[in-house]
Amino acid sequence: MSEDFGGFDCITIDERTGRGHFQLPIASFLDIGAGPAFTLELTGSLTDMALRLFGYGTWSLYWGGLGSSTSRLSLNDLPCINEQRISCQVDMHGFVRGNDYLLDASAFTKARVANVEENDNYKSDTHEKHICVMLKNGVAQVYELVSTGKNALGNVLLTQVVAPTGQSVELTWIDKATQPRLAAVSDAQGDLLQVKWQADKLSQLRVYPDTDQAMTIHAKHETDSIELALSGAGTYATKKIYRLALTGQRVEKLEVIRTYDERGDHPLTDTALFTYNKSAVASYSLLLHGQTHANRFTAAYRYADDSKHNTSTTTVTCTQGTWVDNDGTSKPHTLGKYTYVYEGGWLNSSTFEVDxxxxxxxxxxxxxxxxxxxxxxxxxxxxxxxxxxxxxxxxxxxxxxxxxxxxxxxxxxxxNDYEVYNIKEENERVSEIDLENWLSKWHLAAVDYANPVGLGFYFFGNKGLTWYTVAHTTGDLVPHGHRLRTKRxxxxxxxxxxx
Incomplete structure (x- = not known):
């Protein structure tokens, strides 16, 4: 955790929407060479503060019947370790390819189909409840599909992360079917993270327990505040406290308090103050230890939408301290101004003005x-x-x-990333003879079926005097997984x- 700006790097603000978030990194797992594959964070919205550790998704199954093309598995908000969330529809083949992932639910869908064939019940649970998502960097994520009762719907929980090196961590959950909460993260050597809850509120986190890198976080929840007290390795202090002052569920103030002696007699406190315009941050001010209010840093946000051109503009003006003009008027000293222009929700341009x-x-x-x-x-x-x-x-x-x-x-x-094209062709023989024209075409049928030449056409050809062949061709595209052409x-x- 960086000490820059007194630890306020735990606050992020989306310049397009103005929504602010609290994000406190807790631990990182599975270093794959280019950095950790999996980082856990405590997160919460500044306007609706409720601490979250790691989320979960939901699933439901629509059954259209055996062999029906309308049967599908719906997956919603599957959390990935790269902060992406996946929502998709999966047919009974069980494969979905996204821009940067491959989802394999084939074992789950096959088990459901087999269950219907045997028990005529697609809602009942099967022994196979897992799906897998392979990310582009080679990291595999295994999810468990938990049913809420005997229904074809429920929660989707991440249970295992496997790095390309073969290393893996497992996630343990409690209250899976009702209100899932992460209880532990472990590898082959033991627990890497232990979590305690009081009802639905976080109580304690222990990171790398029983090692010299152990860190403990105690959470204290009050009506008007949430306090996180960190101690142990990685805190850069004897004790470090994040105190969120709330009005309702909205964060009005964040204090970062650090002590460097065992008794905690000389705390250093840095403060961030927030104002809002509805659900968007209107401004924030930083007051570091030893600074006066007159010298605090402030960033003010202004938002403008142009629905006619489908654009939006956010202007952020940064000031610190004051200066006096020729009339003796005290004015904020402007450090710089950022302007962000979005078109269709995408960043079109950014401008920075200074001096x-x-x-x-x-x-x-x-x-x-x-x-x-x-x-x-x-x-x-x-x-x-x-x-x-x-x-x-x-x-x-x-x-x-x-x-x-x-x-x-x-x-x-x-x-890599091959896909297999399956082409299926079925031939159907169509007869031109029916009850109405039998009398007029019986002699042609005799030529078709009552002599060696006609029988030769029937068994080895595709057309006779009274019949013809129609070819029904269907094709589909199925992902084949990540297989490298290693020979060449x-x-x-x-x-x-x-x-």
Whole structure:
């Protein structure tokens, strides 16, 4: 946990919506070389504060009948370790491919189908209750589908995370069917995290218990406050307290209190104050230990929407201290101003103004039709003069396939992520003879069926005098998983750099 700004890096504000969040990192697991694969955080909304450790999703099954194409498994808000949430519809094949994941629910759907064939009941539980999500970085996530009673619906809980190295952690839950809460995270050596709850409120967290890296977090809930007291390794102090002052469920003030002696006689307190405009943050002020109110840092937010052009603009003005003009009037001293412009919910440009200088970054999204790629071009300019441009291109699966910066072009070719095309053809013989025309065509039927030539056409051909063949062809596309062509290509991608 960084000590920058007195620990206020635990507060994030979405510039587009103005919604603020409290995010306190607790522990990281499964280092895969480029950083940890899985980081747990205590989170909560500034306008509706209720501490959460790790969420869960829901599932439901619509049964259209055996062999019906309308049967589907609905998955909603599956939490991923990369902070993504997955919602999708899964047919009875059991596979779904997203832009950066592959979901395999085939064991679950096959078990449900088999249960119907045997018991004629798609609602009853089966022994197979798990699905798997493979992320693009090779991390696999295993989920348990828990039923709420004997119904084809319930909760989806993350129970295991497996890194490409083979290391894994398991998540243990309590009250799975009603109000799921994370109780522990463990690996092959034992518990990495232990969690205690009082009803639905967090009581205690123990990170890396029984080791020299152990840290404990005690949570105290009052009507008008929530207090988190951290002690042990990783706190950079003898004790560190996060105190959230509430009005209703809205956070009005955050205090970060640190003590460096055992008795706690000389605490250092840093304070953040918040104001709101409905559900959006209107301003926040930082008052670090030793600062006066007159010298505090303040960021003020202003939001504007243009529904006609489907754009929105957020302006953030940062000030600290005051200055006196020629008339003797005291005014806030402006450090800088940020302007964010969004189009259709996506960031179109960001501008930073400081001391008369303007730095602007624009983002342009386009489609390269002849290559079936999407392209993002980012251009940076200072005081109206362009001083940098980079271009990214992505394929239909979201893979980065080209990156251009100045006179350097880097391209990637991917060899995994195959899909299998299944083609099924059924031939149907259609007779032209019926009860109404039998008398007029009986002699042609005799030629078709009562002599060797006609029988030859029947068994080895596709058309006779009184019949013909119709071919019914169906096709489907099924993901085949991540399989590398290791015989000729040693890596899952090739990189080419040209100058």
């Amino acid at each position: 008369g200088s303007v730095v602007k970054t624009t983002h342009e999204l386009s489609v390269v039709k002849h290559k079936n790629r999407s392209q993002i071009t980012t251009t940076r300019s200072q005081d109206g003069q362009e001083d940098g441009k980079v271009t990214w291109q992505f394929d239909a699966y979201g893979n980065l396939v080209a990156y251009e910066d100045a006179d350097t072009l880097t391209e990637w070719t991917y060899y 290509v040693p890596a899952p991608y090739r990189t080419e750099v040209s100058r």
